[in-house]
Structure formats: C-alpha cells, structure tokens
Amino acid sequence: MNSSASSNKTKSRCPLQEQLLQRRNSRENLDRFIPNRSAMDFDYAHYMLTDGKKGKENPAVGSSPSREAYRKQLAETFNMNRTRILAFKNKPPTPVEAIPNEFASAAHQVKSAKPRRHIPQTSERTLDAPDLVDDYYLNLLDWGSSNVLSIALGHTVYLWDASEGTTSELVTVDEENGPVTSVKWAPDGRHIAVGLNNSEVQLWDSTANRLLRTLRGGHRSRVGALDWNNHILTTGGMDGQIINNDVRVRAHIVETYQGHHQEVCGLKWSASGQQLASGGNDNLLHIWDRSMASSNAPTQWLHRLEEHTAAVKALAWCPFQGNLLASGGGGGDRCIKFWNTHTGACLNSVDTGSQVCALLWNKNERELLSSHGFTQNQLTLWKYPSMVKIAELTGHTSRVLFMAQSPDGCTVASAAGDETLRFWNVFGTPEVASKPAAKTSSEPFAHLNRIR
Amino acid sequence: MASKTATKDIITLRGSAAIVSEFFEESFARVKKYGLPMLLTQDEGVKSFISNLTSQLSEWLEAGKLQRVVLVIMSKATSEVLERWNFSIETDSEVVEKGVSREKSDKEIMREIQAIMRQIASSITYLPCLDEPCIFDVLAYTDKDCTVPFTWIESDPKLIANPQMVKLHSFDTKIHKVDTLVSYKNDEWDDEA
Numbered sequence: 001m002n003s004s005a006s007s008n009k010t011k012s013r014c015p016l017q018e019q020l021l022q023r024r025n026s027r028e029n030l031d032r033f034i035p036n037r038s039a040m041d042f043d044y045a046h047y048m049l050t051d052g053k054k055g056k057e058n059p060a061v062g063s064s065p066s067r068e069a070y071r072k073q074l075a076e077t078f079n080m081n082r083t084r085i086l087a088f089k090n091k092p093p094t095p096v097e098a099i100p101n102e103f104a105s106a107a108h109q110v111k112s113a114k115p116r117r118h119i120p121q122t123s124e125r126t127l128d129a130p131d132l133v134d135d136y137y138l139n140l141l142d143w144g145s146s147n148v149l150s151i152a153l154g155h156t157v158y159l160w161d162a163s164e165g166t167t168s169e170l171v172t173v174d175e176e177n178g179p180v181t182s183v184k185w186a187p188d189g190r191h192i193a194v195g196l197n198n199s200e201v202q203l204w205d206s207t208a209n210r211l212l213r214t215l216r217g218g219h220r221s222r223v224g225a226l227d228w229n230n231h232i233l234t235t236g237g238m239d240g241q242i243i244n245n246d247v248r249v250r251a252h253i254v255e256t257y258q259g260h261h262q263e264v265c266g267l268k269w270s271a272s273g274q275q276l277a278s279g280g281n282d283n284l285l286h287i288w289d290r291s292m293a294s295s296n297a298p299t300q301w302l303h304r305l306e307e308h309t310a311a312v313k314a315l316a317w318c319p320f321q322g323n324l325l326a327s328g329g330g331g332g333d334r335c336i337k338f339w340n341t342h343t344g345a346c347l348n349s350v351d352t353g354s355q356v357c358a359l360l361w362n363k364n365e366r367e368l369l370s371s372h373g374f375t376q377n378q379l380t381l382w383k384y385p386s387m388v389k390i391a392e393l394t395g396h397t398s399r400v401l402f403m404a405q406s407p408d409g410c411t412v413a414s415a416a417g418d419e420t421l422r423f424w425n426v427f428g429t430p431e432v433a434s435k436p437a438a439k440t441s442s443e444p445f446a447h448l449n450r451i452r
Numbered sequence: 453m454a455s456k457t458a459t460k461d462i463i464t465l466r467g468s469a470a471i472v473s474e475f476f477e478e479s480f481a482r483v484k485k486y487g488l489p490m491l492l493t494q495d496e497g498v499k500s501f502i503s504n505l506t507s508q509l510s511e512w513l514e515a516g517k518l519q520r521v522v523l524v525i526m527s528k529a530t531s532e533v534l535e536r537w538n539f540s541i542e543t544d545s546e547v548v549e550k551g552v553s554r555e556k557s558d559k560e561i562m563r564e565i566q567a568i569m570r571q572i573a574s575s576i577t578y579l580p581c582l583d584e585p586c587i588f589d590v591l592a593y594t595d596k597d598c599t600v601p602f603t604w605i606e607s608d609p610k611l612i613a614n615p616q617m618v619k620l621h622s623f624d625t626k627i628h629k630v631d632t633l634v635s636y637k638n639d640e641w642d643d644e645a
Contacts, residue, residue: 083519086592
C-alpha cells in the first residue's frame with residue numbers, strides 16, 4: 001500500500017527516471033540466469049596483471065609461483081590499507097555428528113560447562129635458584145614435554161623432574177665459555193639446546209646425559225634466544241643474527257634472517273611452524289615466513305613492527321587463534337600488544353605499568369599471563385580479549401625474568417632476579433583441566449594430561 | 453527370513469517422499485519472500501548466530517562503515533575454502549553524513565533482490581558439488597577506523613587460490629548498493645586446459 005503510493009508519486013514527478021528504471025529492470029529479468037559478466041571488475045584485474053609487475057623488481061614474470069606470491073601479497077596489502085576484516089567470534093554450529101576439529105570451538109564448549117575457578121594467590125612451591133644471571137636478554141628457563149624443567153644457573157644447567165621432584169645436573173660449562181645464556185627443550189622432551197656466552201650452541205641428550213654436537217661458526221657473540229621447529233633449531237644472537245640450524249646435517253646453517261641490528265632476545269615459532277616471531281633490543285618485532293626462507297640469501301621479513309618503544313623479549317603465540325601473537329615491551333615501553341600476523345595489524349595495546357619480561361597463554365581458557373619487573377615484580381593474569389585483570393600474583397622480590405608452562409598447561413614456573421624459582425597453579429588444577437580434555441579427544445594437548 | 457529383509461529394503465515412492473518432506477519440514481521452514489518460495493533454517497544455533505550477526509551488521513550499515521560481507525564455505529575436515537560469496541556494499545555517504553533521504557519504491561528493490569535470489573538458486577548448475585561435510589563463516593569488511601566489538605575478532609580474508617569468479621546481479625536502495633560475486637575453487641581438470 002505504502003510502496004505503491006510512493007511509486008505513483010515518483011512516476012508523476014519524475015517520469016524519465018522511472019522509465020529508465022523500468023527498462024533496466026526488464027532487461028535484468030530477461031537474462032535471468034546468465035551471469036552479469038559486463039559488470040566484472042576489469043579495472044582491478046588489469047591493475048593486478050600489469051601495474052604490479054612494474055613495482056616488483058623480480059623479472060620472472062612468466063613463472064607462476066612468483067606471480068602467485070605477488071598476487072597474494074597485493075591482495076593482502078590492498079585489504080590491509082583500506083579495511084578491517086572481522087569475523088563473529090561465536091562460530092556458527094557445525095554439523096552435529098562429527099567431532100569438533102577446531103580447538104576454538106572445543107575451548108568454547110568447555111568454558112560454558114566449567115565453574116568459576118579459584119586462582120591461588122601464593123606460589124605452590126618455591127625452589128632456590130642461586131647464581132641465576134639477572135639479565136633481561138637471556139632465556140634461562142624451559143619446561144619440556146616430558147615434564148622436566150631446565151634452568152641455567154651461572155655456568156651450570158640443572159634439570160628438575162617435575163613428576164619425581166628430583167634434581168640433576170646436565171652440564172657445567174668451562175669458565176671461559178660460559179655463562180649459559182639460553183636453554184630450550186626440543187619438542188621430543190629428550191634433547192635440549194644450550195646457548196653459550198661464547199657464541200656456541202650445544203645439543204644434549206638429557207636421558208643419556210651426553211653432548212651430541214656443538215654448533216659453531218654461526219654467531220659472533222652470545223646466543224640468548226632459541227626455539228625449535230621440528231628438526232630446525234633457530235638461534236638468535238647478540239650480533240642481531242637469526243639462524244636456522246638443521247641439527248641433522250653437518251652444514252647445519254640452512255637459513256639466516258637479517259633484520260635486527262641489536263641483540264635478539266625473543267624467538268618463537270607459531271604452532272603451525274609457518275611463522276617465526278623475533279624481538280630485539282632494537283625495539284623491533286619481526287614476523288618471518290618459513291616458506292619465504294632461502295638458503296643462499298638472507299630472508300626478507302614478512303612484517304616489521306615498530307610500535308614497541310623498548311626491547312621486545314616477551315612473545316607468545318595464541319593457542320586458539322593461529323595468526324594472533326602477543327608481545328611485551330621492556331622498561332621504556334611497558335605495553336602488551338596483540339598482532340594479526342597475517343596482516344601485520346596491531347589489534348590492541350595495553351600499558352601494564354612495568355617492564356614485561358615474559359608472556360604465556362592459558363591453553364585451557366582465553367587468558368594471558370604476563371610477568372613484570374619494578375615496582376611490583378608480579379605475575380598478572382588477563383582475560384582475553386577484554387584485558388581485564390583477573391589476578392595479580394606477588395611473591396617475587398625482584399623482576400620476574402622467565403616463565404615456563406608445564407606440559408599439561410596448568411602450572412607455571414617463574415624465575416626471578418631474587419634467585420628463586422616459584423610454581424603457580426594459575427591456569428587451573430589438573431583435575432579440572434583433564435576432564436574436558438578427555439571429552440574432546442582432538443584437543444592438541446589432550447594426550448599430555450596423564451603426566452601429572 | 454529372506455523375504456522379511458527384502459521388504460525392509462524396498463522403498464516406495466510415497467515413503468520416500470514422506471522422508472524427504474519430513475527432512476525439509478524439520479530442518480527448514482518454507483516461506484514466501486521477495487515473491488519467491490524460500491527455505492529458512494529451523495536450527496536454533498544457526499538462527500541465533502544469524503540474528504547476532506545481522507544486528508551488528510545493521511549497526512555498521514547505518515553508520516556507513518560496512519564495505520563488504522563475505523559468506524565463506526569451508527571443508528569441515530581441512531578448513532579449505534571452497535566457496536566465497538562476496539557482497540560488496542557501497543554506501544551513499546551524503547545520506548549518512550547529511551541525513552537526506554532518497555526515493556525508490558520497495559517494489560523496485562524487491563524485484564532486484566528477487567533477481568539475485570533467482571541467480572543464487574540457479575548457481576547450483578555451475579558451482580562444483582560440495583560432497584563433504586562443510587562449515588560456514590561470515591566475514592565483515594569494515595572501515596579501518598571502526599572499533600572492533602568484543603564479540604568480534606580480526607580474521608584473514610580466507611581467499612581461494614586461483615578462483616573461478618562469477619558476478620551476479622546487484623541491487624540498490626539508492627542509499628546502499630550491493631554487488632554480488634561468487635568465487636569458487638577451480639576444478640582440477642580445468643587447470644589442464
């Protein structure tokens with residue numbers, strides 16, 4: 001009724017326009033099922049095919065992989081400059097009978113079923129860590145998949161078996177080679193990489209207590225950051241270099257990443273093994289793409305992120321969203337920032353008020369734990385993405401330099417400049433975490449629950 | 453014994469029709485909209501997802517901040533993107549900024565939407581068969597200055613490598629112009645040619 005009245009009005013007032021509309025519509029109704037090719041975006045297509053090649057130095061126009069890579073890159077920058085791409089967080093329901101294969105949906109179901117959990121405000125256990133080097137740029141604590149914790153105290157690497165509560169010494173390096181500047185368990189939980197002040201990296205078999213090999217010739221100064229990607233050991237040095245070492249082959253240096261001009265202190269591979277995040281004393285955060293790495297030339301970064309105003313050491317990849325990275329800045333910056341590593345967009349930045357030394361995601365809940373320096377020397381638990389503080393855990397009397405997460409994801413170990421190692425039951429008790437994990441067999445860390 | 457099993461496996465035309473119509477009655481409701489018979493889902497989960505989604509979308513539309521809505525259909529097993537329905541939205545900025553109105557009859561708009569709906573329904577004739585369990589997701593492309601609501605997260609564009617693209621009809625309300633484009637995964641044999 002209303003609509004017909006208004007259309008009549010249009011007709012009488014502006015007949016020409018009405019007629020045009022009529023004609024266009026009748027034409028549209030004629031080619032009912034034939035796609036409208038005349039309206040395809042040929043300008044965009046033309047730009048993609050021609051202008052792109054001018055901008056790129058790469059002369060290999062005919063080869064399809066480079067063209068493909070370029071096309072993808074252009075499409076991404078195109079989107080990045082103009083728009084935000086958003087998806088609704090509560091995913092639509094998937095077909096019923098099958099197993100939920102996304103960790104995100106599993107975690108969501110778990111959350112709704114779980115009651116509010118109690119977070120103990122004090123540490124569950126405290127161990128002495130004498131001679132722990134109070135140096136922000138080192139990485140001296142790691143917790144392996146076989147539930148053994150490794151910590152470097154001065155020139156010695158100790159192993160603490162969390163299942164048995166027993167301590168053993170792995171190695172004491174010579175006075176002129178040490179101190180130890182980094183430790184990192186291989187994914188198998190048996191082999192361990194030990195970075196040294198003299199630029200060498202040692203590989204140890206922890207069960208046989210045997211030195212397997214020493215990686216030399218890569219770095220020119222101390223190796224403070226390590227991370228594994230299967231058989232690739234990535235090392236970051238004070239010389240600003242990042243090196244991929246294939247530990248299986250004699251010529252172990254397979255790729256190098258050059259982009260930092262000061263000490264590399266944070267290195268983390270994404271869970272997929274596709275992207276490497278590196279942070280340095282030059283306040284830079286780089287994202288490197290594994291598929292862009294080449295053996296004969298230094299690799300170009302995927303993103304260079306310059307928003308931090310102090311050294312970037314704390315890095316943590318989100319376990320429930322593959323392209324989300326959290327990074328924390330040093331004393332002059334104090335911010336935790338969140339990145340979409342696909343587009344390089346900064347999603348959020350929170351000023352924490354003090355130096356961010358380490359970051360860990362809760363594997364069972366959407367929460368992030370950060371450890372801090374002056375003035376509180378606290379651990380702060382944040383709800384993600386609201387960044388509401390859930391808990392502040394105090395106890396350390398000097399900056400909390402390092403954090404490591406137990407393989408079941410429930411317990412966090414923290415080592416601080418006060419030469420203590422503390423254990424916190426911050427991510428839930430093992431009982432609570434193991435129940436929902438057993439239900440969803442596809443959860444990535446489900447099989448590790450039996451350890452505790 | 454043998455005859456018993458045999459009768460069990462026989463299906464009559466009427467029985468089959470009953471099963472099929474029951475399926476549609478339970479999963480979908482038949483409604484008439486835009487002058488066309490359409491099937492609307494009855495699944496509560498999907499319905500609440502869509503109503504949450506549309507309330508946010510209309511907020512962005514009114515602010516003129518929505519550039520595109522994309523429906524992505526992915527393989528459930530591999531998360532590979534199989535189809536991507538792209539609805540580009542152009543907003544008349546004058547209307548948003550100055551609050552002026554435009555004239556166009558509902559009937560015209562409905563007819564344009566009807567044309568698109570017909571094309572979408574007929575696209576089954578050229579789109580590749582989806583013969584595995586699939587999931588869907590919806591992406592919203594908004595202006596860069598738009599703040600991200602708590603219930604939304606940043607996403608990658610979920611593009612299809614080397615897609616086939618078909619542009620469909622568009623409709624406009626004189627304020628918002630909506631262009632429809634479907635891209636889908638190339639069939640493997642097409643690459644040979």
